[in-house]
Amino acid sequence: MSFSLRRRIRRTGKGVSIKIEEEERKLLGHLIPQLRDVLVGVGPTGDVDDGMRRLFPTAHPDDVENEAEFQGSHRDRLLAVRLDRLELVEATLSAELLTDAEHGAWITTVNDLRLVLGTRLDVGEEDDHDTVNPDDAASAAAATYHYLGHLLSELIEVVQHDEPDDPRFAPGLD
Amino acid sequence: MNSSPPPPSPMPAQAPTRESRTTTLVDEDVPWIVLVWNDPINLMGYVVMVLQKLFGYSNTKATELMMDVHEKGRAVVANGTQADAERDVARLHEYGLWATMQKDN
Numbered sequence: 001m002s003f004s005l006r007r008r009i010r011r012t013g014k015g016v017s018i019k020i021e022e023e024e025r026k027l028l029g030h031l032i033p034q035l036r037d038v039l040v041g042v043g044p045t046g047d048v049d050d051g052m053r054r055l056f057p058t059a060h061p062d063d064v065e066n067e068a069e070f071q072g073s074h075r076d077r078l079l080a081v082r083l084d085r086l087e088l089v090e091a092t093l094s095a096e097l098l099t100d101a102e103h104g105a106w107i108t109t110v111n112d113l114r115l116v117l118g119t120r121l122d123v124g125e126e127d128d129h130d131t132v133n134p135d136d137a138a139s140a141a142a143a144t145y146h147y148l149g150h151l152l153s154e155l156i157e158v159v160q161h162d163e164p165d166d167p168r169f170a171p172g173l174d
Numbered sequence: 175m176n177s178s179p180p181p182p183s184p185m186p187a188q189a190p191t192r193e194s195r196t197t198t199l200v201d202e203d204v205p206w207i208v209l210v211w212n213d214p215i216n217l218m219g220y221v222v223m224v225l226q227k228l229f230g231y232s233n234t235k236a237t238e239l240m241m242d243v244h245e246k247g248r249a250v251v252a253n254g255t256q257a258d259a260e261r262d263v264a265r266l267h268e269y270g271l272w273a274t275m276q277k278d279n
Contacts, residue, residue, distance in 0.1 A: 054215075057272050059263045074264045081268055111220060111270050118215035125214045149217060156219050 007161075009154045016098040016158055018106075024151070025093050027144070031113055032090050038116055039082055051116030055082070085109050103158065110152045117145045204277050206259035208252040211272040212243050224269045225251060228262070253278060 008019045038051050056075060060067040088105035092098060098106065121142055210221070218240055225236035229252060242249035251273075252262045259275040266273035 055270070057267060057274075059260065059267070059274055060276075061274050062276070070260055070263075073260070074267070078264065078267055107220075108269060111216070115215055115270050123214050152217060152220065156217070156223055159223055160219070 007154065007157060009158055011158050011162065012097075014097055016100070016103040018096060018098055020151070024147075027147075028089070028110075029093050031144070032086055032093075032109070035109070035113055035116060036083065036086055039079060039086070050119045054115050054119040055112060082108075082112060086112075103155070107152065107155045107159075110148055110155060114145060114148045114152065117141060117148065121145055205253050206256050206275050207250045207278045208259050208262045208266070209248045209274050209276070210239075210243050210251050210266060211248045211274065212246075213272050216271060218244065221271065224266070224271060228265050228269070 010017055038049055039055070041049075041052070056071075056078060058067060059070040059074075085105040085108050088102055089109045092102045092106070095102070121138070123145065210225075221240045221243065222233065222236045225231050225239055226233060229236075231239070239249050239251055251266075252259070254262075256275075263273045263275050
């Protein structure tokens with residue numbers, strides 16, 4: 001990736017300009033259907049997907065009744081929201097300009113991908129960018145996970161930079 | 175998991191979209207608290223963004239709460255009736271945060 005002083009993802013008068021590489025768009029294009037599969041429960045039978053559990057967490061950890069009610073009220077909607085956002089990203093994979101809604105969908109969908117991948121990789125707090133062996137599937141997954149973190153930071157910076165004169169919104173929290 | 179709940183945070187500044195709370199002594203309206211739990215996946219900047227967006231917190235306050243989550247394992251980010259708390263938890267789940275709710279004893 002070439003070093004540039006100008007951010008690759010930034011707000012312009014016409015919307016959020018997103019100048020990422022073709023390979024990145026292709027990668028996202030591969031990952032999104034996999035996320036959709038996780039969400040709609042396609043996959044190895046008999047396995048309770050940890051990624052799925054992470055995407056639909058418990059609200060009432062010590063109250064079975066209230067928890068059942070909560071999931072009954074909210075789970076379907078949460079699934080629908082995630083699928084809608086996924087669709088929006090899929091439809092704008094080649095876009096160079098995003099609306100606010102599309103930009104928001106990119107943020108949460110990239111984060112959803114990180115949640116699933118990170119759960120499967122069982123990442124810890126101090127996980128670092130380990131050496132990547134291109135023949136090692138686990139390393140490739142780890143590299144993808146770290147890349148998605150970088151992309152998410154770039155997507156979020158747009159929000160942080162929306163108040164350029166506000167010193168509270170200085171970048172670099174991560 | 176820590177068995178005793180932390181003392182609730184001071185009432186957050188009212189965000190424009192939240193209705194004001196009514197206080198009653200009816201048992202059904204025992205205040206509930208909303209907790210966000212630390213996880214190794216969510217970026218700190220992302221958590222701050224979500225707290226600002228959902229609750230109208232200043233960047234300073236949202237950063238404080240995020241640091242509490244990060245350093246203490248969890249933080250109270252909101253409180254209210256059971257219905258309020260469930261709505262907040264649902265919205266936090268939409269953003270992939272690990273949020274739960276419990277009665278504020």
